[in-house]
Structure formats: structure tokens, C-alpha cells
Amino acid sequence: MADHELRIVIAGAGIAGLAAALRLQRDGHRVLVVERAAERRTGGYLVNLLGPGFDAADALGLVPALRERDQGIFTSLLVRADGSTKTTMPAALAEQSLGSRALTVFRGDLEAVLFEALGGAAEVRFGTSVTAVTDGAAGPLQVTLSDGSEHEADLLIGADGLHSGVRELVFGPKAQYVRDLGHAVIAFPMEAAPEGLPEQTASTFIDVGRTAAVFRPRGGAPSAFFTYRTDETPRGPVEALAEHFGDLSGPVHEAARWSADTDDAYVDSVSQVVMDAWSRGRVVLLGDAAWCVSLFAGHGAGLALAGADRLGAALLDHPGELSDAAREWETGLREEVRTRQRQARAGMARFAPPSRFHVHVQDLMIRALTAPVVGGLLMRGLHRVTER
Numbered sequence: 001m002a003d004h005e006l007r008i009v010i011a012g013a014g015i016a017g018l019a020a021a022l023r024l025q026r027d028g029h030r031v032l033v034v035e036r037a038a039e040r041r042t043g044g045y046l047v048n049l050l051g052p053g054f055d056a057a058d059a060l061g062l063v064p065a066l067r068e069r070d071q072g073i074f075t076s077l078l079v080r081a082d083g084s085t086k087t088t089m090p091a092a093l094a095e096q097s098l099g100s101r102a103l104t105v106f107r108g109d110l111e112a113v114l115f116e117a118l119g120g121a122a123e124v125r126f127g128t129s130v131t132a133v134t135d136g137a138a139g140p141l142q143v144t145l146s147d148g149s150e151h152e153a154d155l156l157i158g159a160d161g162l163h164s165g166v167r168e169l170v171f172g173p174k175a176q177y178v179r180d181l182g183h184a185v186i187a188f189p190m191e192a193a194p195e196g197l198p199e200q201t202a203s204t205f206i207d208v209g210r211t212a213a214v215f216r217p218r219g220g221a222p223s224a225f226f227t228y229r230t231d232e233t234p235r236g237p238v239e240a241l242a243e244h245f246g247d248l249s250g251p252v253h254e255a256a257r258w259s260a261d262t263d264d265a266y267v268d269s270v271s272q273v274v275m276d277a278w279s280r281g282r283v284v285l286l287g288d289a290a291w292c293v294s295l296f297a298g299h300g301a302g303l304a305l306a307g308a309d310r311l312g313a314a315l316l317d318h319p320g321e322l323s324d325a326a327r328e329w330e331t332g333l334r335e336e337v338r339t340r341q342r343q344a345r346a347g348m349a350r351f352a353p354p355s356r357f358h359v360h361v362q363d364l365m366i367r368a369l370t371a372p373v374v375g376g377l378l379m380r381g382l383h384r385v386t387e388r
């Protein structure tokens with residue numbers, strides 16, 4: 001518990017913002033969260049919490065509630081464009097390598113668990129953004145919100161994602177920090193399962209410059225995920241999917257068509273955020289706003305949780321010394337973020353292989369993984385590499 005209570009404003013009620021609110025109010029700080037969206041987001045896409053991501057969820061005490069929403073591990077079908085199966089990777093194989101410290105949850109469920117854990121202990125103001133920040137040398141920060149209210153704060157946390165408004169206000173234009181990786185992503189939940197896709201199974205199509213996948217959890221809502229190489233920001237899911245995946249049949253084709261029926265699609269360019277410093281004065285950036293590693297890394301949610309938890313710890317270690325706390329916190333996270341960003345850039349070829357040859361090599365790798373003995377050894381090796 002902090003003997004030096006801080007007044008903290010957090011922009012963004014996503015994974016990073018809610019995790020920070022939870023940790024910081026538990027530590028005895030006074031927290032206000034502002035979220036641009038009119039209400040809490042639901043659904044989204046499936047997020048894996050492995051290794052350090054699982055550890056961070058554990059440190060925040062979230063694991064029992066997350067276990068109730070765990071979608072488990074999927075049997076993976078690698079399919080051809082006509083929907084027929086090339087290779088089956090049984091769930092048991094992945095389970096063997098991941099062990100019990102792994103969770104697969106919808107992003108919306110992770111946010112719901114954080115929100116419930118917060119239990120009203122901090123105010124979350126929806127439909128609201130930070131519009132101005134004044135950090136004078138003396139006195140507290142002056143934070144102006146879009147609802148016209150003014151707040152004095154000792155710390156402002158920008159946890160408002162890849163396109164962060166706080167970063168823009170305090171650190172400068174997005175173009176200085178956001179690196180476009182030349183791919184688009186479209187992901188959305190579906191209300192009905194595609195025909196022919198068994199429960200607890202994922203159907204994945206990987207081709208030159210593109211991947212499509214549809215997941216059908218046991219008892220839960222199915223979800224679809226598409227990524228493809230492009231220099232353009234996708235206009236809308238329906239047009240983009242028709243253009244890039246219109247030639248497919250089977251479950252992934254059905255998933256692509258479903259996009260017309262959902263207004264809950266996540267559509268964005270795939271990018272990373274690279275910054276020399278994640279804090280300036282009494283403003284700290286957290287999660288994707290500071291270091292987005294991109295979906296190709298598969299650890300962004302875990303890093304958001306860990307970043308929030310460790311920020312709380314650093315503030316306790318340095319009461320009243322914000323710049324020391326920020327320095328210690330940043331030093332502790334830098335190497336992990338750098339590693340994840342590097343892995344993501346290297347891993348892009350897995351999601352959108354550059355040539356037919358790469359697709360073929362990947363097929364061979366996946367077949368090797370499904371072979372008894374070789375597969376077990378490879379999976380354990382791959383797991384160790386991704387956890388490094």
C-alpha cells in the first residue's frame with residue numbers, strides 16, 4: 001500500500017488501462033479512467049496468455065476468473081483453398097508443450113474480468129477522452145477532458161492503444177513513432193459456426209501474402225481472423241475480404257462472408273510503436289500506446305498486463321519520485337519489448353509467406369510437428385524459443 005497517494009488519470013479502458021487501474025487503486029492511489037468508446041467493448045478476437053503473459057495475469061490475481069472463460073486449446077486443421085484438409089495438428093500436441101500455465105480468452109472477456117476485479121473501486125468514464133494536458137514545472141498536471149471537466153493529477157497514463165491520443169498530445173505526431181508493417185488485420189466474432197467445422201477446432205488457410213483462420217470453441221462463439229500483405233489501410237471488412245479472400249471455399253469462406261453481418265469487426269493496419277522513452281514529465285505511456293509489438297508477436301496483451309503491474313511496483317519502490325519510478329519501470333521492460341518486436345518482424349513470414357516456396361516449407365514444418373516423436377521434440381523446442 002502506497003504511503004504517498006497519487007491522483008492518477010488513465011486514458012483508455014482496454015487491457016493496459018484497466019490493469020493499471022486495478023493495480024494502482026489496490027496500491028492506494030486515486031484513479032479516474034476515461035474511455036473514448038461509449039461502452040465497454042465485448043468479443044474481439046482470441047488472445048493467448050502464455051509464459052510472462054500468464055505470469056502477469058497471475059500476479060494481478062486474474063487467473064481463477066480467466067480460467068472460467070478459457071477457450072482451451074484447439075485442434076488445428078491446415079486447409080487448402082477449396083476447404084479440404086491438408087494437415088491436422090491435434091490439440092493434445094499443443095497442450096503437451098504449453099502445460100497448464102496457458103490461457104486462451106477473448107479480448108473482451110479479459111477486459112470484462114479486469115473490469116469486474118476493479119469492482120467500481122475506480123471511476124470509469126465512457127465516451128470521454130483527454131483533450132489537453134498542461135504540465136507546468138510547479139503544481140499538479142492539469143488534464144482537460146472532452147466532457148469539459150478539468151482535473152488535477154500527479155500522473156497521466158496514456159493506455160489508449162496504437163493510435164494513442166495522449167501520445168499525440170504530449171509526445172508528438174504518430175508518424176514519428178508508428179511503423180507500418182505492410183499488412184492489414186481483420187478479426188471478428190461470429191454468431192453461428194461455419195458448417196462442417198467441429199467444436200474446439202480451428203481451420204487455417206495459409207497462402208502467399210495471406211492467412212485466414214476460423215476458430216470454433218466448445219460452447220463459445222466462433223471467431224474469424226484474416227491478415228494479408230498490403231500498403232493500404234483496409235476500407236471496410238466486406239470489400240477487403242472479398243478482394244483478398246474471395247477465392248476460398250469452406251469454413252474460412254463462410255467466415256469471410258459473415259463480416260457483412262457484424263459491426264464488431266476489428267480492422268486495422270498491422271504496426272509497431274517504437275519510442276526512445278515511454279514517459280515525459282508526469283505522463284507515462286503504457287501498452288500498445290508505448291510499445292505495440294503487433295499481433296505477429298502474440299504477446300501484446302501479456303505485456304500490457306505486465307507493464308501495468310510493474311508500473312505499480314515501481315511507484316511503490318520510489319514514493320514521490322516519479323522520474324526514478326518511470327526509469328526503473330522502463331529499464332525492466334525494454335529488453336522484453338525489443339525481443340517481442342524483433343520476433344514479430346521475423347514472424348510476419350509465417351502469417352503472410354512471401355513466396356510459394358515459403359508456403360511449402362511451412363507446410364513441411366507443420367507436418368513435422370504432427371509426426372509423433374519429432375513433433376513432440378519440435379513443439380518443446382518452439383515453446384522454449386517463444387518464451388525466451
Ligand SMILES: Cc1cc2nc3c(=O)[nH]c(=O)nc-3n(C[C@H](O)[C@H](O)[C@H](O)COP(=O)(O)OP(=O)(O)OC[C@H]3O[C@@H](n4cnc5c(N)ncnc54)[C@H](O)[C@@H]3O)c2cc1C
Nearest residue numbers: 012014015016036048160161165287288298299300301302
Ligand atoms: C487479431 C489480434 C490478435 C492478437 N492476439 C494476441 C495474443 O494472442 N496474445 C497477446 O498477448 N496479444 C495479442 N494481441 C495484441 C493485444 O490485443 C494488444 O497488444 C492489447 O490489446 C493492447 O492493449 P492496450 O490496452 O494497450 O490497447 P487497446 O487494446 O488498443 O486498448 C486501448 C483502449 O483505449 C481506448 N482509446 C483509444 N483512443 C482513446 C482516446 N483518445 N481516449 C480515451 N480512450 C481511447 C480504446 O477504445 C481502447 O478501449 C492481438 C491483437 C490482435 C489485433
